[in-house]
Amino acid sequence: MALSKDRLIGRxxxxLLLSEDPDMQLNQLKENNWKGCIGKVGSMDAHKVVAAIETAAKKNGIIESTIYRESHALYHAIMEALHGVTRGQVQLGSVLRTVGLSFAVLRGNPYDKEQEGDWIAVSLYGTIGAPVKGSEHETIGLGINHI
Known part of the structure; x- marks a missing residue:
């Protein structure tokens, strides 16, 4: 069971998230039978960030909403990415922090063997800080989970 170097899902x-031309990146991923989407969310509520990413993944056919294990895998990938963004404490508004994030959700098989199945990755990049313009700094997070 080896990771394929040209299919590192987190990378x-x-x-994709940081790309200057995400549409081109998405088209290349689709050629390899991968699915992906990008979006933006800003909030003082972590549950709104989770909801925005889940909604985008469902609308873009990355996960099937009627299959629990797919929603569950996405949820854990989102939470892992949020841990990176919030430095381990997934709290926003309750501690007077707000985020402005771009996100990418990617689904595919990063392994040499097709039998390994699909994995899902969520990447987040943007700003976090006090809810006052100019009181923020950059942040990034990545979460990966098997489906």
Whole structure:
């Protein structure tokens, strides 16, 4: 069970997120039978960040909303990415922090063997800080989970 170097799902999720031409990146991923989407969310509520990412993943056919394990895998990938953004304490408004984030969700098989199945990655990049313009700094997070 070896990771394929040209299919590192976390790396690809981050590159998609930071790409100057995400549509081209998404088209290349689709050629390899991967699914992905990008979006933006800003909030003082972590549950709104989770909801925005879940909604985008469902609308873009990355996960099937009627299959629990797919929603569950996405949820854990989102939470892992939020841990990176919030430095381990997934709290926003309750501690007077707000985020403005771009996100990418990517689904595919990063392994040489097809039998390994799909994995899902969520990457987040943007700002976090006090809810006062100019009181924020950059942040990034990545979460990966098997489906």
């Amino acid at each position: 690809k999720a981050i590159l």
